[in-house]
Structure formats: structure tokens, C-alpha cells
Amino acid sequence: MNRILKLAARNLARYWRRTLLTSGLIILGIVAVLLFVSVSGSFKAVMVGQITDSMLGHLQVHRKGYVASIDNLPLNLNIKPKALEKIEQALQALPEVEAVSPRLKFGAMFSNFTETTSIRLNGILPEREMAAMPLLAERLVAGSMADGLVEPGKLLIPELLAKGMKVNPGDTVVLVATNIDGSVNGQTFVVQGILEAVTGPGGRDGYLHMDDARTLLRLADNEVNEIAVRLKDIDTLQRTAAQLRAALAGVVNPQGQALLDVHSWDQLSPFANIARMIDLLDLFIRIMLVGIVLIAIMNVMIMAVYERIREIGTIAAIGTPPHRILGLFLAEGLLLGLVGTLIGTALSLLLVYALNLWPVSFAFGREVVVLAPAIAVGEVLWIGLIVVLVAVIASLQPAWKASRMDPITALRHV
Template identity: 25%
Template sequence: MILRMAWRNIWRNKLRSITIMMAVALGLTAGVFASAMINGMMQSRFHEFIENQISHLQLHHPDFVGQQEVYQHTGVPRDQLDRVLENPMVRAATVRTKVHSMIASATYTGGVELMGVLPENEKQTTGFHNNVVEGNYLEKHGTNEILLGSALAEKMRVQVGSRVVLTFQDVDHNMVSAAFLVTGLYETGYTRYDESFALVHMDYLNNQINIGNSFHEMALLLTDIDHIPAMTKELEVMFPGLHVRAWNEVSPEMSVLVEAGDVFAYIFLVIILLGLAFGLLNTMLMAVYERTREIGMMMAIGMNKQRIFALILFETLALSLVGGVFGIVGSWAIVSWVSRVGIDLSAFDDVMKEIGFSPVIYPVLETAFFITLILFVMLTALIASIYPSLRAMRLNPAESAKR
């Protein structure tokens, strides 16, 4: 009976009820879409960062991370990589030699981090060959080929076929200069990375710096991110004395960025839910004020205060749930469609590349998010209904019936 009365009551003023339902629906749709956009941006950046740059795990000499000196190589023969690749938790792995160097052309001199890589292993681990936009990937084994970021090449005023000179220290602290042939230009979508890293053949670089068959870094891409703790323990057993770090230790700023994305997504929802709460509170207070005489008469003929409280409570829940259902269904439909076609922000391409985000954003939300949202809408409605329900429950039947 109370439920039926509550449902009928919300349609006594159709315009006001429809208005608040639309406000709830539109507010939730906007909030959910904004959250999906933020989540999509963060997931895209995280996936790009893990799959194309740092991988899930890295292995180094204990002092290499802080100092990054040439002599701080692992001392492990690179054929040990085969042992690592035999592990079923490992999807792909590679080793790298890394040195700080100065790069020079006829018009430019600047710093760059030189990475000696195994081209085929690097393909499988980071898919770096997919970033080549001009020229070719490293193809001629053991030669002086070099891949430059297009942003760095533009600064240096060089192109495919140009030669550049790199100067760096060898393992004995001697200065070494070597000429390299630019065979390709790459773009990762992150301008700062493109300006800071250059790739060469590991064999060639190792010969220049005299570290033989060793390496500075091993990077592992796992079949599942949840395997990180177990694989870390196995690597520590396989390579005692070396330092194993997960992605969030390698790049704490990315860890913070992922966490911040989750926080911002929920901040949007909290703002929307606060608006929903105040809208419902205002609507129900107005309804109680307009129906003071009616409520007084119901109390006078025997309806107890608990039922009056429940009546206002159910009316508030009905308003919020109807609007909430439309909002959630609408937002789910919009997010599902946009997640397939994406939102092209190529007009802001330079800005997006500067901060490392793809110019095409695909909104992403998990089903659990919508379930959580429904619960939060109901909780918000319950909280918003308390004051109007108490106000109605405390009315004096005799005085209210006279109004």
C-alpha cells in the first residue's frame, strides 16, 4: 500500500517529477562519461607505457638505477635470457645496454640515452618496430645503424641516411666517439621520450664500451600482471645479487598517475551525487510543504508516523531510481558506442604528445563500476530522504489539517 501510494504521489506533479528524473539521468550520464574518459586515458597510457616502454619487470646491477654508470653492468651473459624465456609466466623478454651520450650533427649537440638492443627480442617485448614512421627498423646485425626519435631528428636537422656522431664513456672511463648511420625515425606518441632515446645494435655498442656479452638491463613482459610477485622471486633466485624491480618501482610517477586517475573519476561522481542529493532534498521538501494538510489528515485518521516516514522515503527512492536507471542505461550505451569509435583529439595532437597520451581516446568502464554506481545512487537517495521524511513525521496532525 505504501509503495503504491508513493508511486502515485510522484506523478501528482508530473512536471516537477520528470524534471528531477531528467536531472538525475543527465547528471549521471555526464558523470559516468567523464569517469570513462579519464579511465580510458589512464588505461591507454598505462598499456602504452608497459607494453612499449618499461615492461612489467626489470633487472639491473644494484647500483645502476641510481648512478647508471657503464661499468655497472650485470656481469651476466646474455644467453641467460633463454632460461628466462622458458618460464611460462614470461610472454617476452629482452636485454639492453644503456649509456649516457652526447649526440652531434652539423647544427646540433645534445644529450641522449643510447640503448643497445637485440632487434628481434625488442620487437617481441616492446613492439618498438611499430613506432618507425620513416626509414627502417634495425636490420643489419652488428652494424652502426641508429634509430632516432623524429622529434630529436627535427632538432638536429637530420633525416634517414644522415650520419651522426655519438660520444660516450667505455667501461674503463675512456671517451669513445663513433659515427652512426640514421636508418629510421620513430614516434612513440610521447615527445619527451622521442627526444631522449636512440636505439642501436647491442653487439656494436657492447664492442664500443668493452663489456663483452653482458648487459645493463633485462626487461620482462609477463603473461599476466598478477604474476609480478612470483616472477620477482624466481628472478632473485636465478640472479642473486642483482636488483629486480616491478613497473611501479621503475616509474613511481606512472603508479601515481594511475591512482590519481581512479581518484579523479570518483571525484566526478561524488560531485554529481552531491548535486543529486541536493536536488532530491529540495524537491521532497517542497512536496512535504505542499502536502502538509494532506499529511496531517492522514495522520489524523490513523496513519502512524513510521508509515509517513516510509512514504516520503519511498517517493525519494522512486524518483532517484527511475532517473538513475535511465542515466545508467544511457551512459552505458554512450560509453559502449564511443569506446568502439573513439574520440579524436588530433586537433590537440602536440599537447597530447607532450604529456604522453594518445590523440584518440577510448572510454573504458568495468561492469562493476555500474553496479557500484547503482548502490551509490540508492545510498544518496536514502540520505537525501531523511530530512524531508523527519520533517513530515514531526508534523502536528491538528495544526496541519487546518492549513
């Protein structure tokens, strides 16, 4: 094997310009793929992190039908205390669950005494919400959370609304909400802080204390309409969702029908479609890499065989077994793929490192996304393995042709 590789390396060095060009093409392909995978992966991770860690959580539990009518924020699909208790018990039994935050979502009129607009609000238990949404506090652009995420009698409002209504932290505002029985109730609040808007559902919601929400809505019971769940590891999402669904299947209404729905974040956020598009692009760019390597190596190996027909005739005539001639040309393809992969990977890792030293940021909607590209070792190995494998496959036809060559015809070749 060693002697074949040595001879293959010399033959590649003999046509060094062509070898350099082909390797360059493979290097370019590898760099393009690894950079795209790392940058798109970083973008996805940042966006998913922002969505799950500041708004949605990884999983949400609602009454059946609530998500379908979530635009209206209905109060008649609240989860009653008994069901809530069963949900909390089911979640406590799952070791994958890190934190749980019950919410009471509702719509209200927001007035600064001169103007009025609508607002979507979340009644929350501050400590539990902080535990379930660790990035929520980072969205604060004005005001303070020194005494907790949201204090009783105070509000966190979205940035756009604050700007539009010219409201600042410390200002008093009025919330007017329609209660479950159709009556209307109003209450004054002090603006505690202003939150930066983020992409996706709930990204422009306001927050108030759960007790204030219940008072405003005149709810006597400990009712909620959304339970956000944070997992210790997002990779366990689908498994945990399935376990939770199974655990909650027994919570039924008086008609014996299942009462609750469990949704994962990707079922709730439109960003999941963007994430799927990124995955698709990722696949396409990998297919392109395979195409580049296949065509580049095949081209160079076909040329190598064509240019060395007499040489192949000579080595065949002096008794080189066909499988060894096959091995010789396969080794050339293998070396080309290997060298391209090693240099391309090294270059990509350097570029990824540079992108972490000098981070790239860009505006995504109203948000500024700062990328911190990273790539898993497994991903690098997998891509490298595919390239080397494709390089060998691309050499197969020319190598096969060389090994089957008739020595007399080959020796006569001019």
C-alpha cells in the same frame, strides 16, 4: 511494496515539473561522472599502454642504485651474466610474464659529420624487444622495420634529434661512447628509422642492436643494465612484482647484500603521478555526484513532506502505520534515484558509444592522444547503486519526519 511504489510514482507524477528538474539534476550528475570516468579511464589506459608497451614494460629489473643514477646511464652498475641468468630463470618461472627484454643503456655522442650532440641509447635484442614492447614499432615515423626492429650496424633515432641534426633514414652517422674503463670508442652507423617521441623516461631514446652496443662499449661479457618485463595482464602487476622481488632476494653481492631492484612502471614514470591525479579527480567528481543527489533529493522530499502535511495527517488519522508512511516517502526518493540513474546511465552509454564512433583526439605534450572511452559494467552498476542508495538516504530524514507527524497537528496545517 508494489502498492507503495505505485502510490509513490503517482505522487512524483503529481509534481512532475519538480520531479523532472530533480531527475534532470541526477541524470546530469550521472552523465558527468560516467563520461569523466570513461574518458579519463581511456586517457589513462592510452598513456599507460603507450608507456608500458613502447618504452618501460610493466616491470624492470636493475642493479641496486641504478635507477637513482639513471640520468648518468652508468656502466659500472651492469648486471653480470651470472645474475642475468638467475633473473631470466626467475622470470621464466612466473606464468604471469609474457616477454622479457634485456637492455644495455648508455649515453653517447651523435655526429652527422658537421654537428655533434648527445644521445641516450638502448642496446637491444630486436626480437625480444619487439615481444616485450609491442607498440615500439608503431612509433616509427620514417624508415623501415621490414628486416627487423633494428638491424646490426643500424640505428633507430628519436624524431627530435633527427630533425635537429637534419638526419634522415639511410644517412650515415657516428656514435662515440665512453667505455667502462674510461676509454672512448667510435663507430659509424646507418640510420634505419626515426621514432616518434613519447612522454616519459626512455621516450626520446635511440635503439641499436645489442651486439653493436657491446662492440661500441668494448664489453666482452654478456652484460646488460636493464631488464624490461611485459606481463600478460597488467592487473597482476603488484602481485607479480612481489613474487619477483622474493625470487630475486637471493641474488646477492660478495658482501651478502641484495644485488637487484624490481620496479613497477609507476615507480619509474612521472605519468604515474598524473594517473594518481586523475584517480583523485575521479574521486572528487564522485563525491560531487553524491552531494548533488543528496541535496537534490533531500530538497525535493522536504518540500514533498511540507506540501502534503494535511495529507499525511489524513492517512495517519485513518490508521496508516508509521512504517508504511515512512516507506511511502522512501519509495519516492528511491524512484527518483532509480529513474535518474537509469536515464543517466542510458544517456551516458549512448554518449560513450558516440565518442567511439567519432573519437576525440588531443595533443598531450608532443603526442596526439586518441581517446576510445569505455566503461566497465561493474563501474556502471557501482555508480548506479551509490546514487540509488544516496537517494534513499536523502529521503530518510523527511520520510522519518512524515512518519512521526502528529495527525492532529498535521490535519490543522493550512
